[in-house]
Amino acid sequence: MTPPLRATYRLQFHRDFPFTAAEAVVPYLARLGVSHVYASPILAAVPGSMHGYDAVDPNLINPELGGAAGFEALAGALAANGLGLILDIVPNHMAASSHNPYWMEALEFGPAAPAAALFDIWWEAGRLLLPVLGDPLRATLEEGRLSLHADWEAGRFVVAYAEHAFPLGPASVSTLLEPLAHREDALAPLAGVWVALASGNVHAPAIGAAREAMRALPEAAREMVEEALAGADLAALLETQHWRLAWWRTAADELNYRRFFNITDLVGVRVEDPAVFEATHALILALVRRGLVQGLRIDHVDGLVDPAGYLERLRAAVGPDVPVFVEKILEPGEVLPAWPIDGTTGYERLNDINALFVDEAGYRAFEAELRAANLLRGTTGERVAAAKREIMRTSLGAELARLVGLVREGLREEMERGDITEGALARAVLALLVHCPVYRSYATDHAHGPADTAIWAATLERVEAHEDPMTVAAAHLLLDRLEKPEVAGDRAFRRYFQQVSGPAMAKGFEDTELYRTPILVSVNEVGGDLDHPAREPGELHRLFAARARLGARDLVPLETHDTKRGPETRARLNALSHRPALWRDFLREAEPLLAPLREKSEEGAIPDGLEERLIHQTLIATWPITMARLEGYMLKALREAKRHTTWETPDHAYEAAVLRVAGELVEGTGGEDYRRLVGRLVARLAPATHVLSLAQTALQLTLPGTPDIYQGTEFRDFSLVDPDNRRPVDFERRLAALSGEGEPEDVEKCGLTHRLLGLRRDLGCFSGGGYRPLDFAPSPWRWFGFVREGAGDAVLVVVPTRVPEGEVPPEMTALELPAGFRDLEGRQVSLAGHMLEARLPLLVALRRG
Numbered sequence: 001m002t003p004p005l006r007a008t009y010r011l012q013f014h015r016d017f018p019f020t021a022a023e024a025v026v027p028y029l030a031r032l033g034v035s036h037v038y039a040s041p042i043l044a045a046v047p048g049s050m051h052g053y054d055a056v057d058p059n060l061i062n063p064e065l066g067g068a069a070g071f072e073a074l075a076g077a078l079a080a081n082g083l084g085l086i087l088d089i090v091p092n093h094m095a096a097s098s099h100n101p102y103w104m105e106a107l108e109f110g111p112a113a114p115a116a117a118l119f120d121i122w123w124e125a126g127r128l129l130l131p132v133l134g135d136p137l138r139a140t141l142e143e144g145r146l147s148l149h150a151d152w153e154a155g156r157f158v159v160a161y162a163e164h165a166f167p168l169g170p171a172s173v174s175t176l177l178e179p180l181a182h183r184e185d186a187l188a189p190l191a192g193v194w195v196a197l198a199s200g201n202v203h204a205p206a207i208g209a210a211r212e213a214m215r216a217l218p219e220a221a222r223e224m225v226e227e228a229l230a231g232a233d234l235a236a237l238l239e240t241q242h243w244r245l246a247w248w249r250t251a252a253d254e255l256n257y258r259r260f261f262n263i264t265d266l267v268g269v270r271v272e273d274p275a276v277f278e279a280t281h282a283l284i285l286a287l288v289r290r291g292l293v294q295g296l297r298i299d300h301v302d303g304l305v306d307p308a309g310y311l312e313r314l315r316a317a318v319g320p321d322v323p324v325f326v327e328k329i330l331e332p333g334e335v336l337p338a339w340p341i342d343g344t345t346g347y348e349r350l351n352d353i354n355a356l357f358v359d360e361a362g363y364r365a366f367e368a369e370l371r372a373a374n375l376l377r378g379t380t381g382e383r384v385a386a387a388k389r390e391i392m393r394t395s396l397g398a399e400l401a402r403l404v405g406l407v408r409e410g411l412r413e414e415m416e417r418g419d420i421t422e423g424a425l426a427r428a429v430l431a432l433l434v435h436c437p438v439y440r441s442y443a444t445d446h447a448h449g450p451a452d453t454a455i456w457a458a459t460l461e462r463v464e465a466h467e468d469p470m471t472v473a474a475a476h477l478l479l480d481r482l483e484k485p486e487v488a489g490d491r492a493f494r495r496y497f498q499q500v501s502g503p504a505m506a507k508g509f510e511d512t513e514l515y516r517t518p519i520l521v522s523v524n525e526v527g528g529d530l531d532h533p534a535r536e537p538g539e540l541h542r543l544f545a546a547r548a549r550l551g552a553r554d555l556v557p558l559e560t561h562d563t564k565r566g567p568e569t570r571a572r573l574n575a576l577s578h579r580p581a582l583w584r585d586f587l588r589e590a591e592p593l594l595a596p597l598r599e600k601s602e603e604g605a606i607p608d609g610l611e612e613r614l615i616h617q618t619l620i621a622t623w624p625i626t627m628a629r630l631e632g633y634m635l636k637a638l639r640e641a642k643r644h645t646t647w648e649t650p651d652h653a654y655e656a657a658v659l660r661v662a663g664e665l666v667e668g669t670g671g672e673d674y675r676r677l678v679g680r681l682v683a684r685l686a687p688a689t690h691v692l693s694l695a696q697t698a699l700q701l702t703l704p705g706t707p708d709i710y711q712g713t714e715f716r717d718f719s720l721v722d723p724d725n726r727r728p729v730d731f732e733r734r735l736a737a738l739s740g741e742g743e744p745e746d747v748e749k750c751g752l753t754h755r756l757l758g759l760r761r762d763l764g765c766f767s768g769g770g771y772r773p774l775d776f777a778p779s780p781w782r783w784f785g786f787v788r789e790g791a792g793d794a795v796l797v798v799v800p801t802r803v804p805e806g807e808v809p810p811e812m813t814a815l816e817l818p819a820g821f822r823d824l825e826g827r828q829v830s831l832a833g834h835m836l837e838a839r840l841p842l843l844v845a846l847r848r849g
Helices: 019-032 067-080 101-112 114-118 137-142 170-183 185-198 204-215 219-230 234-238 248-252 274-289 307-318 347-357 360-372 380-393 397-417 422-435 450-466 469-483 488-516 537-549 567-577 580-597 609-622 627-641 652-667 669-702 731-737 744-762
Strands: 008-011 036-039 043-045 055-061 084-089 093-095 128-133 147-151 156-161 164-167 243-247 263-268 295-298 324-326 555-557 599-601 604-606 706-710 770-774 783-790 793-800 821-823 843-847
Touching: 008 019, 019 036, 019 067, 019 731, 019 744, 036 295, 055 067, 055 101, 055 274, 067 084, 084 274, 093 101, 101 114, 101 128, 101 164, 114 274, 128 248, 128 263, 137 234, 137 243, 147 219, 147 234, 156 170, 156 234, 170 185, 170 219, 185 204, 185 219, 243 248, 248 397, 274 307, 295 307, 307 324, 347 537, 347 555, 347 567, 347 669, 360 567, 360 580, 380 397, 380 422, 380 488, 397 422, 397 469, 397 488, 422 450, 422 469, 422 488, 450 469, 469 488, 488 627, 537 770, 537 783, 567 580, 567 609, 567 669, 580 609, 580 652, 580 669, 599 652, 604 652, 609 627, 609 652, 609 669, 627 652, 652 669, 669 744, 669 793, 706 744, 731 744, 744 843
Parallel strands: 008 036, 008 706, 036 084, 055 093, 084 295, 128 243, 295 324, 555 706
Antiparallel strands: 043 055, 093 263, 147 156, 156 164, 599 604, 770 783, 783 793, 793 843, 821 843
């Protein structure tokens, strides 16, 4: 029997945490009180993958995790403990890897390959470009780093390079084998099947026959083939393949397949094709039909040509009762399209909750300090636009070039008249991407809606405000193509533009601006709003009440595998925002401690002022932290910021200089006074951090929606971005905490999580119940409260959003509360006022019908 959806618990599967490890913790998760395990992708992935988003076979459960048998054992354990399973699936892309048999078939046989239709490859552009070489092709050949081999077990001939293998096409193979077949009869059958394949007879039985013929070849014949391969003209052979090898840097300018963001070894899948949908979803849908999977999470839905069409097809396949969630990042004010889903994965919910605990005045003080130090210029919109422009000219340059090429032919007449130049056309395409205010629009080949029109109009308005007249004129012409695509090229432009605008936003905002602007980095989150970091209670009450009326089921996380920081990492910095004077004092006292550690360069001090503030806030937020953790984070942060070093062109000397300073601060003798300074500030923030930790946990578990607990975060979690947030979880300690054993703060958070999950299980007001805001008199604690009502039950929740230093403790604060409620200890909550418990600095009370 499928359990009702109440709360999910995210588990990250990989070879060190396979199905058997998850099976062992299922009883604990059932006791904790969640209803569903929410699993990272489980399909076969590149060997050693630590995340599973690089699938190589959509019809095989990952052998490294335990394969089909291990999965069925886990599903059985979940069912025996009354838990369901939600699977994370990845329809947008697969790994462009030699471990992917479908990809290898496409490389081997080109557009005629049965598997070629799976991938978003633009064969009309010529041979498939593979930018995988560490150096230019000529140098790679001259240095002998490419070699020819027969892969007898796989039944193909390959060019090997490092860990890669690229299959030779049948024309090349038949040319190699035919002369040998005249000398060795045993080779005649093998040569014959490859000659047939070279003639265009490319279908599954013929391919299978070629594979079997290779496996059956006698050893003596194999040796003859190997000798011929060793003497072959490799450079000439490379020119005759369906693919061409290139230096990896080529991908910034040219590609002829769709990739995931700027990751060249993840190739787009044409899931909009019904046959491809069936081929790539057969196993997942079978697991749903068998009752082994009770829900689905769709990764990167914005990458698909037609998200609505995909979701409608998926909904028809799984039926109306299977929960479906999509990874969709909504910009402030953006409304989720009317898709047949149960909601998003909840980045907007995380930011709603976080905004309640950020102090607006404090944030502005942090911002003013940066501006006074001449470290912050322009508006958020201007900085994001600059970052998107930079991304599209560098990392996503190939995508920009394709868009320009797609629309160029449709505007040939205007260009010939001189109404638009080639340069203006390219600038206009770039400008539309840069100024698009959301991740994407959702027009199809034949229709678009009011929301799409509004997005394009807002984009054009920004273009008109910031670009030159020629670019604006060209943008108007392009917008006509977006709104009224009359020819195939225009439709292709619209499809691809919508697929590229999302990566432009993600790489420009999430992976650049959020690392460049350390005002208060607890706000620098996926889907965050740097212009409106704090939200007023009334605004949030209206939002939550509306969600309750709609019966919201979308996920409500405080952390995911993709968030930039853990819940307590943010909570500590949010507490600091309540006391901006502490931040000013910290910077003043840290300056003389840091000055002797800085390194000098022609451009200035290393680290620079922005990097120093990021280091300060990171250490304050995560203290105590090991240098290994900080080094991994800072290296990623420096490269994502792209100010002094990048992933594509790393400045190792600069990085080493920053890490030397950071290392001295964390563990060197020159950082002893600094560490004491950090320790004093963290100790001063500790009471507030703990209160905010419990308060945000209480909100996550009681607000409208489905709480999503990221693995291990029923304990305090001071983590940073991945891979830091994917460290192993000690489930034994968490199990012990349910019995009151362990660090008091962890026991308290775990206990609160357990009890509130129990309320969600036992009370009807969380399933479609209403939401009634509570109003409180002004207080230094800035109380936030509400009542969830439904099915004859009611739950009252009151949390402080501020913890003022030196104020009376919360147990001495009287609040006017509704009558008829009992707290979690069973004590009556009086109308005259309830003294909040000292043990739990918040109130959750219930009234049973």
